[in-house]
Amino acid sequence: MSFEGKVVVITGAGMPNGIGAGIARCFASEKARVIITDLEGAPIDETIASIEGDVSSLIADASSQKAMFEATGQIIDQHGRIDVLVNNAGIGGPRPEREAPVEEILGSAMSDPVWDAQLVSNLRTTFASSSAVVQKMEDGGSIVNIASVAALGPATGLPAYGAAKAAVVHLTKTHAIQFAPRRIRVNCICPGLLYTRAWEMMTAQTKMNNPDLADVPQRKIFEDIVAQSTPLGGEQTPEDIGNLAVFYASDKARMITGAVVAVGGGMEL
Amino acid sequence: MKLEGKVAIVTGGGQGIGAGIVRCLAEEGADIAIVDLREETAGEIVKEVEALGRKAIAVHADATDSGQVTEAVRKVVDAFGKIDILVNNVGGGGARIKRTIPKEELTGLRCVDSEEEAWDKIMDLNAKSQFLMCRAVVPHLLKQKDGKIVNIGSRLARQVDISLSIYCTAKAAVIQYTNHLALELAPHGINVNCVCPGDVMTPNIEAAFARVAETNPDSKGKTPEELFLQVAGPRMAFNRIQTPEDMGRATVFLASEDARTITGQALYVDGGQTFL
Numbered sequence: 001m002s003f004e005g006k007v008v009v010i011t012g013a014g015m016p017n018g019i020g021a022g023i024a025r026c027f028a029s030e031k032a033r034v035i036i037t038d039l040e041g042a043p044i045d046e047t048i049a050s051i052e053g054d055v056s057s058l059i060a061d062a063s064s065q066k067a068m069f070e071a072t073g074q075i076i077d078q079h080g081r082i083d084v085l086v087n088n089a090g091i092g093g094p095r096p097e098r099e100a101p102v103e104e105i106l107g108s109a110m111s112d113p114v115w116d117a118q119l120v121s122n123l124r125t126t127f128a129s130s131s132a133v134v135q136k137m138e139d140g141g142s143i144v145n146i147a148s149v150a151a152l153g154p155a156t157g158l159p160a161y162g163a164a165k166a167a168v169v170h171l172t173k174t175h176a177i178q179f180a181p182r183r184i185r186v187n188c189i190c191p192g193l194l195y196t197r198a199w200e201m202m203t204a205q206t207k208m209n210n211p212d213l214a215d216v217p218q219r220k221i222f223e224d225i226v227a228q229s230t231p232l233g234g235e236q237t238p239e240d241i242g243n244l245a246v247f248y249a250s251d252k253a254r255m256i257t258g259a260v261v262a263v264g265g266g267m268e269l
Numbered sequence: 270m271k272l273e274g275k276v277a278i279v280t281g282g283g284q285g286i287g288a289g290i291v292r293c294l295a296e297e298g299a300d301i302a303i304v305d306l307r308e309e310t311a312g313e314i315v316k317e318v319e320a321l322g323r324k325a326i327a328v329h330a331d332a333t334d335s336g337q338v339t340e341a342v343r344k345v346v347d348a349f350g351k352i353d354i355l356v357n358n359v360g361g362g363g364a365r366i367k368r369t370i371p372k373e374e375l376t377g378l379r380c381v382d383s384e385e386e387a388w389d390k391i392m393d394l395n396a397k398s399q400f401l402m403c404r405a406v407v408p409h410l411l412k413q414k415d416g417k418i419v420n421i422g423s424r425l426a427r428q429v430d431i432s433l434s435i436y437c438t439a440k441a442a443v444i445q446y447t448n449h450l451a452l453e454l455a456p457h458g459i460n461v462n463c464v465c466p467g468d469v470m471t472p473n474i475e476a477a478f479a480r481v482a483e484t485n486p487d488s489k490g491k492t493p494e495e496l497f498l499q500v501a502g503p504r505m506a507f508n509r510i511q512t513p514e515d516m517g518r519a520t521v522f523l524a525s526e527d528a529r530t531i532t533g534q535a536l537y538v539d540g541g542q543t544f545l
Contacts, residue, residue, distance in 0.1 A: 176541050180506030192530070231455030236530050243527035252518040255467070255511050257541040266532040269452045 003032035007079045008249070011062035011129050012089025014038025016047045018196050019146060020088040022238015026246045027084070028053030035075055037062060038089075062089035062125040068132035076136050084249045085133045086144045087126040087168075091118070092161070092198020110160060118160035123167045130175060130186075140183030142249040145172050146241070147190045149264040165190075169260050176258030185257040187248045192236045192264020193226050195219065232265030271525040273298035277354035278345055280304045280332045280402055283311030285471035286421065287358040289513020290520045291318060291325075297521050299354065300324040302345040304338075304402075306331055324349070332359040332398035342405040352409045354524045357399040357420045362391045362436060380434040388435050395439035399446060407454070414458045417524040420447050421516070422465040424539040440465075444535050451533030460532040462523045467539025468501035470494075470510045506541030 008027045013020025013036035024034050024047075034055045038044050044057045060071035075082055126145050134143070147168040148161070155162025172188040179186055193199070203218035213221060226235045240263050247253055262268055277294045281287040282303035288310075291301050295318040303325070305311040311327035318325035326348050330341035345352060375382040399420050410416030425433060426440040444463055451461035470493070478493035488496055494510055502508045519538045522528055537543055 177506055180541055183507065231452055232458075232460070232530060232532055233456065234530070240530045244522075244531070247522045247527065252522070253538075255507070255509065255515045255538050255540045256519065256536070257506055258543065259537050261531060261534045261536055263531050265530045266451050266455045269448055269533045 003027060003030040003083075003246075003249075006032050006083040007035065007075065007081050008032045008084040008086065009035045009037065009075060009082055009133065010086040010088050011037045011060075011125065012039075013086075014042030014044035014047050014057070015197055016043060016050050017238075018047075018088075019191060019194060019238045019241050020086070021047050021051065022240075023086055023088060023242040023245045024055055025051050025053075026239060026242030027249075028055055030246055032084070033079060035079070037071060062087070062129045063120045065128040065132055068129045069135075072132045072136050081139065082133055082136055082141065083139070084142045084144070085129060085137075086146065086245055087129050088146045089121070089125040089129070090146065090165075091121040092196075092201055115160045119164050119167075122161060122164035123171070126168050126171055130171075134179055134182065134184055137182065137184050141185075142253075143175065143179070143184060143186040144245045144248050145169075145186065145188045147172075147188050147260075149190045149192050149262050149268045151190055152262060152268045172260060173258045180257060185248070185253070187253070187256060187258065188260045189241055189244050189248075190260065190262040190264065190268075191241050192262065192267050193222070193230065194236050194238065194241075195222050196238075230265040230267045231269065234265065236263055236265065270296075270298035271521060271527065272354070275299045275353040275524075276302065276345075276349040276351055277356060277524070278302045278304055278342075278352060278402075278406065279356040279358055280398065281359035282356070283307050283314050283327065285473060286466060286469055286513045286516050287356075288314050289515075290356055290358060290421075290517040293514055293517025293521050294354070294356075294524070295321045295323045295325070297525070298323070299524075300349060301326075302349065302352075303327045304330050304332060304341050304345075304359075332357075332402055333393040335401050335404075338401045338405050342402075342409070346409060351413065352406055353413075353416055355402060355406045355410075355416070355418045356520055356524075357402050357418070359398045360395040360421060360423075360440075362387075362394050379431050383435060391435045392439050392442070395436065396442040396446065399443060403450060407459070410454075410459050411457055416454075416459040417528075418450065418454075418459065418461040419520050419523050420461070420463045422447070422463045422535060424465055424467045424537060424543050426463075426465055426535070428543055447535065448533050455532055460523070460528065462528070462531060462533065463535040464516055464519045464523065465535050465537045465539065465543075466516050467505065467511060467537070467542040468497075469516065470497050470512055501542075504542050505539070509540060511538075511540055 037058045037060045061067040148165040150162045151165035151169045176186040203221045207213050277299045282291040283305035303311045315325040315327050328341045330337040422443040423440040425437040426444050447463040475493045478496040482488045
């Protein structure tokens with residue numbers, strides 16, 4: 001399943017312990033040339049240093065078509081082609097969704113700007129980056145959208161995050177048909193529970209809201225949630241997500257497009 | 270190789286999609302037990318697998334008969350000592366429904382104008398066969414607290430085709446059985462998933478198109494590939510011949526450790542057919 005000579009772009013992959021970095025490791029180990037993008041200020045150099053293989057970086061806002069058109073141009077100038085785009089950029093639900101409520105209504109309080117920010121970071125990113133990159137996928141290609149198990153059912157406490165990710169699932173199907181004449185396949189992964197920055201933030205918040213948990217380590221809070229909600233047991237690793245991304249992008253999946261698969265140990269069942 | 274040292278049962282592995290799945294599993298290092306009614310074709314696939322350097326046996330059994338299923342699984346365990354992977358591929362019966370009890374007022378209403386026997390047969394072949402195989406194989410997977418089950422569904426599990434209503438209903442049952450089995454077996458370290466094929470160019474389909482080319486004046490001189498694309502092409506997002514091996518590669522992925530935290534999923538391998 002070698003990706004030798006193939007160019008893979010992964011958005012929002014600047015965090016060393018993030019899903020994007022895991023996806024980058026999986027593609028790099030298949031000999032792909034990997035370009036990871038993130039916003040200014042992300043520890044992207046540290047992430048690159050942690051990955052073996054042909055990995056480089058680019059600062060670009062995945063939610064901006066203009067920025068992604070420019071990034072695509074740079075990548076084509078430098079590497080000549082783009083074969084795979086992984087729309088991984090997004091932000092975790094918890095903290096921003098809680099900010100500045102207008103009025104608390106059944107726990108769904110959220111200001112308009114916070115709602116908009118969630119939709120921009122978790123949904124527009126996928127649209128903007130795909131729109132920019134498909135223009136330059138001249139030899140066919142593969143797009144892998146990272147949604148969430150939160151897309152597959154009610155996302156209590158995370159209405160904007162859940163709605164945005166559900167829309168990513170839907171956009172996957174639209175783009176699958178829309179891009180098919182260009183031999184570009186579009187598929188979606190719904191990750192379950194991984195201890196990335198989003199869950200560090202979420203468990204910190206849980207501790208703040210529950211004085212009883214003051215002495216409980218954040219990691220322990222996360223592990224308890226995993227134990228309660230994952231039938232197969234255990235959390236997901238970034239590589240679990242990366243393995244499916246590599247399969248989707250490979251010729252082995254040449255007839256798979258518009259597919260949506262949860263990598264969550266059965267937690268949505 | 271992703272499946273070295275694993276033992277896989279493939280029902281209906283002697284032909285069609287099943288044979289493609291067998292080839293792909295064997296290429297990744299699995300030893301194979303084909304459970305099939307047709308000994309001759311199964312024997313040929315066994316030879317192919319052996320040529321790849323893997324072990325293979327063909328066990329003659331009807332997957333809709335509980336006694337034969339029990340006996341077949343016993344033979345597999347006798348031969349290999351264990352089972353790691355079960356692929357429930359047996360199915361079909363979608364195309365022909367006999368109508369021997371014509372009811373005037375139901376003429377043209379294909380969901381209700383079918384023989385009771387047709388309903389039972391199609392349900393047995395597509396849904397009950399999976400239940401019977403799982404019932405016989407799961408005890409062996411429980412012993413090692415590890416295992417992978419891949420059920421073969423169909424694009425028709427979620428699409429409506431009134432002329433194939435019973436088959437579609439049976440394939441939808443496969444999805445729900447997959448979900449329930451996945452949830453129940455998850456605490457035991459067993460993954461259960463489903464591959465849903467679209468239209469596939471099997472040798473039988475190829476032969477059928479070849480006959481069409483001979484007998485139908487409109488199709489005269491056309492190759493089976495051309496006819497496949499003419500029929501299935503407009504239903505797919507890609508103008509490509511879909512092969513049994515496309516199903517085999519998806520099955521290998523779901524049966525491998527790469528999919529260790531994937532369970533209860535239906536992976537559609539249909540060239541986008543389900544959306545058109």
